Structures are given as C-alpha cells and as structure tokens.
Amino acid sequence: MIRRDRRDRLGEGPLWHAADGALYWVDILDRRLNRLALADDSVDDWELPEMTGWVVARRDAPGFLAGxxxxxxxxxxxxxxIEPFADLPDHPPGNRMNDAKADARGRVWAGTMPITADRPTGAFYRVDTDGAVSVADRPYTIANGPAISPDGRWLFHTDTRRRETYRFRLHEDGTLDDKRLWLRFEEAWGTPDGMTFDAEGGLWIAHWGGSRVSRFDPDARIERDIRLPASQITSMAFAGERLDRMFVTSAGDGVDEPHGGALFEVDPGVQGVEPHKFGKE
Incomplete structure (x- = not known):
C-alpha cells in the first residue's frame, strides 16, 4: 500500500514515535522531515537547513536528535x-550523516559517508548520553542501517558499497569487539541498505536496487521476501500500537519509476520492537 502522493528523492530513517502516534522519516536530498499521523493519515513536513539522514527521539528532553x-x-x-548538539571527530568536509539507531542505554550509533558516495571517508560513531562522540569503527564508503538485536548483545552495521553487513558484540559500556562479516549480498539482490530487528530476532534488510525488503534468520539466510514496485528501497520501521505494521521508505532520485520515492506500508507477519530513545533514564 502506498501511503501518500508526494515522492521523496531519498526517503530514509523511518522512526515510530508512539507518544505522537506517528511515523517520522527524512528526505535527505530534499532536506525535509516528514510525519505521518496514523490516526488520520495526515502528513506534515518541515524544511531542514542541511541534508539530514536520521532523527532519534529523546527521553531526557523534548524533540529529537538529528544527524x-x-x-x-x-x-x-x-x-x-534546530541547535548544535555535538560535533563529530575526524569528520571531513564533504561527508554527511546517513543512518542511526539508539540502544537500550540511550546511546546513538550513527554512520557517515561522503556525499558523493565514492570513497571510504565515512566512519561509524557512538554518541553518548553526555554528548561525547567517539569513532567506533572505520572506514566506510556508505555507512548504513545500524540495528541492535532485541537482547542487546549484538550490533549490526553495513557498508552498502561493499555489499557487506557486519556483526559486532556490543558490551554494556558501549564498546564493540568481535567484528565479523555476517552477510555479503549477492549481486542479484541489489545492495544492503537500512535494517531493523523484529521481536523474534529476525533481521529485516532493505534492498537498494533490489525492489524488496527481506527477513534474514540468525544464520543470515533469507526467510521471507516482500516485493515492492520501486527499485531503490532504503529502510523500514515497525509502527502502530501493536508494532505489527511495517512502513518502508524508498528513493526516486535517478530513476524513472511511478512509485520511486513512495512511502509503502506492508504486512510483515510479525511484530517489531519499540525503538529506543536517546538520553539518560
């Protein structure tokens, strides 16, 4: 189901915000923040001063952090x-933030990439609840889709250009180790983009250039595919009171497709996990 008429040049970062009963997402290239209210299907949007890859709700203050x-x-x-919150160390000119998730302890994990998406100048950052920012891993050409397992033990992160998704062990103090290649996309699948876990531990990954989202089991095998009428699928989020509705973002930039850049709703057949918020409890 297509949820609105307007198309995004680069829709990304869908976020369910239960307190608002709304789904938020960004259009990176058009510099907009969008909001879909599920109660009446109304859509609002705000112009942003910079390309913005994500928003994460805050639990220690009103509003959001934005990348x-x-x-x-x-x-x-x-x-x-919009006010400055934290600078990124070793963040070269020509880079931007691209995708992020919060963990159970209120930290945000966020990747960066060159705007031109053609060189490995990106990095993976941890934003602590006190505003301190550190580099967790590098380099990346297109850092994408962090996802944290429901038990909080594992963090997954992708370099879309390499077609690779990595698994890290996530410790309570916010350190990462035991980085392993968990999945390499086959060429026929497109490339891996945004991702999220469901409540049963399935990892959903968007296929950029592959016209679908897929659910992978713990052994990195495709368990389920949901096909979509657009090629550049970017990310997904569970939403609704029961977290059983899935919304999928896409990009229309560079393609001539009737539904490229649409926001889709699909039936995932499984419930999701409430997204964590940034900040101290």
Missing part, C-alpha cells in the same frame, strides 16, 4: 528549532 551534514543537532518541532 545532519555538519554534525548532531537538537531538533524540536513546537516550536520548530
């Missing part, structure tokens, strides 16, 4: 305001 070209921002909607 922009120049660093991490604090964003509120009522009133609309």
């Amino acid at each position: 922009a070209e120049s660093g991490v921002k604090a964003l509120t909607l009522e009133p609309f305001a």
Whole structure:
C-alpha cells in the first residue's frame, strides 16, 4: 500500500514515535522531515537547513536528535528549532550523516559517508548520553542501517558499497569487539541498505536496487521476501500500537519509476520492537 502522493528523492530513517502516534522519516536530498499521523493519515513536513539522514527521539528532553551534514543537532518541532548538539571527530568536509539507531542505554550509533558516495571517508560513531562522540569503527564508503538485536548483545552495521553487513558484540559500556562479516549480498539482490530487528530476532534488510525488503534468520539466510514496485528501497520501521505494521521508505532520485520515492506500508507477519530513545533514564 502506498501511503501518500508526494515522492521523496531519498526517503530514509523511518522512526515510530508512539507518544505522537506517528511515523517520522527524512528526505535527505530534499532536506525535509516528514510525519505521518496514523490516526488520520495526515502528513506534515518541515524544511531542514542541511541534508539530514536520521532523527532519534529523546527521553531526557523534548524533540529529537538529528544527524545532519555538519554534525548532531537538537531538533524540536513546537516550536520548530534546530541547535548544535555535538560535533563529530575526524569528520571531513564533504561527508554527511546517513543512518542511526539508539540502544537500550540511550546511546546513538550513527554512520557517515561522503556525499558523493565514492570513497571510504565515512566512519561509524557512538554518541553518548553526555554528548561525547567517539569513532567506533572505520572506514566506510556508505555507512548504513545500524540495528541492535532485541537482547542487546549484538550490533549490526553495513557498508552498502561493499555489499557487506557486519556483526559486532556490543558490551554494556558501549564498546564493540568481535567484528565479523555476517552477510555479503549477492549481486542479484541489489545492495544492503537500512535494517531493523523484529521481536523474534529476525533481521529485516532493505534492498537498494533490489525492489524488496527481506527477513534474514540468525544464520543470515533469507526467510521471507516482500516485493515492492520501486527499485531503490532504503529502510523500514515497525509502527502502530501493536508494532505489527511495517512502513518502508524508498528513493526516486535517478530513476524513472511511478512509485520511486513512495512511502509503502506492508504486512510483515510479525511484530517489531519499540525503538529506543536517546538520553539518560
């Protein structure tokens, strides 16, 4: 099901916000934040000053953290305001933030990439609840789709250009180790983009250039495919009171497709996990 008329040049970062009863997502290239209210299907949007790859809700303050070209921002909607929150170490000019998730302890894990997507100048960062930012892993050309297992033990992260998804052991203190190649996409699948876990431990991955989202089992085998009428599928999020509705973002930039850049809703056949928020409890 296609959920609205407007198309995104590069839809990304879908986030369910239960307190608002709404799905948020960004259009990176058009510099917009979108909101779909599930109660009445109304859509609102806000213009952003920079290309922004993600928003994560806060539990210690109103609004969101947002990942922009120049660093991490604090964003509120009522009133609309964007303020600097944290700088990124070793963040070269021409890079931007691309995708992020919060973990159970309130930290945000976020990747960066060159805007041109053609050189390995990106990195994977940890944003601590006190605002300190550190590099967790590098290099990346297109850092994408962090996802954290429901038990909090494993963190998954992707370099889309390499077609590779890695698994790290995530410790309570926020350190990562035991990095392993978990999955390499076959060429016929497209390339791996955004991802999220469901409540049963299945890992859903968007296929950029592959026109679908897939559910992978713990052994990295495809267990389920959901095909979509657009090629550039970017990410997905579970939403709704029971977290049993899945919304999928896509990109229309560079393709001539009637549904490229649409926001889709699909039936995943499984419930998701409530997204974590940034900040101290």
